[in-house]
Amino acid sequence: MRRNVLVIDDVKEQAEGLSKSLNAQIQGCTFEAYYLESQILDAIENRFYSLAIVDIRMDKYEIDGIEIVKKIFEYNPLAKVIIVSAFKGEYFGQLKELLLSGKVIDVQDKESISVWVPKLKLVIDNYLGELDKDPSEINNALLQMYSETKNEKDTYIKGERFEHFISLLFQSIGFNKVEKRVKDTSLNEVDLIIRNDIEDVFINKFGKYILIECKNKPKESVSKNDFIIFYSKLKNTNGLAEFxxxxxxxxxxxxxxxxxxxxxxxxxxxxxLSNFELIKLIKAEDKLFTFKQIIDDQVKG
Incomplete structure (x- = not known):
């Protein structure tokens, strides 16, 4: 599975320069540069990424890298972080708190690109290699998130958490862009829309987008009326979504x-996807293969 890495810095040239160099050096990864505050916050919440490289000192914005890292931990429990700082002493107390989370895999000083990129490459290659050999860390994080979502008592929070969980689950399958609470061309609101950019012949035949409706009501069954309303939304996509x-x-x-x-x-x-299928996907080592199996079982022909 291709991995996404966010490169976050408040200086455009530094973010773009580093991501360009890393894209040239590391295969099987896409490094995405983010340098505008609104762009950074949107990416943290809506993009899928295995890793983020975050500069702590951000003089241009109200938030700093410490707050950004905390938001990453909140929105994406599957991701790890490499912290970059030339001012580690200034942030020592806060860095210590982040390091205790176990989600920071390294703290590095900024250096010239030619010196710095090989050091970053070594750390990134080691982390992604371990992730490929043992996917249980991601699976355990997904399972914990799913359990907390199901056990949430507040109805509104429960619904939001379920949508967020489903978003991360599908991004862990390999879909890189999932949008939340989107209105389609007929102004029907859809919980999630997946951009179907995955490199798979079987999945690609289902159109450019996949619509998802989330029903986090464990004591209630999805009804025939729920299906009819959702199917109507699917029909109103003007051919953009077949699935x-x-x-x-x-x-x-x-x-x-x-x-x-x-x-x-x-x-x-x-x-x-009911509880049975969701658990099956969470525990799967090859989530794309398992997803296709579930489709085959239900939607043959």
Whole structure:
């Protein structure tokens, strides 16, 4: 699976220069430069990344790198961080707190690109190599997040957390861009829209986008009416999405499957992910392969 790494610095030239050099040096990774405050915050919440390289000193913004790292830990429990600072003494107390999290894999000084990139490459190669050999760390983080989401008592927070969990789950499968709470062309609100940019012939046949509806109601089943409303949204995408997913921590009513069978002749397809399928995906070592298996089981033809 291709890995995404965020390169975060308040100086455009430094962010772009470092990401360009790392892209040339490290295969199987995409290094993305972010240097505007709004752009940085949006990327932290909405992009998927295995790692972030964060400059602590940010004189141009109200926030500093310490706050950015904390936001990364909050929004993406699957990611690790390399901290960059020429002012480690100034941030010693706060850095100590971050290091105790176990999510910071290195703290490095800024140097000239020619000297610095080989040092970064060594750290990044070691981390990603360990991640490829043992995916259990990501799986455990997803499982913990899913458990906390299911156990949340506040209905509104529960719904938000479930959407965020589903977003990270699908990004861990390999989808790099997931947008939340999007209105389609008919002004219907969709919980999540995945940009289908994954490099897989089987997945690519489902159109440019995949719609996801999230139902975090463990005591209620997804109903036939839920399906009909969602299917209508799928039909109103003007061909941009041929595939939709209804994800739930609860169950799918039998009438939903019957209704889906009635629509099986249509080119639009809907996949159902209940607790069983979600756990299967969380625990899978090869999540893309498992995802395709689930599609095969439900949406053959």
């Amino acid at each position: 939709g997913i209804i994800a739930t921590t609860g169950k799918i009513a039998r009438t939903v499957f019957l209704e889906a069978m009635r629509e099986s002749g249509d080119s639009k397809k809907v996949l159902f």
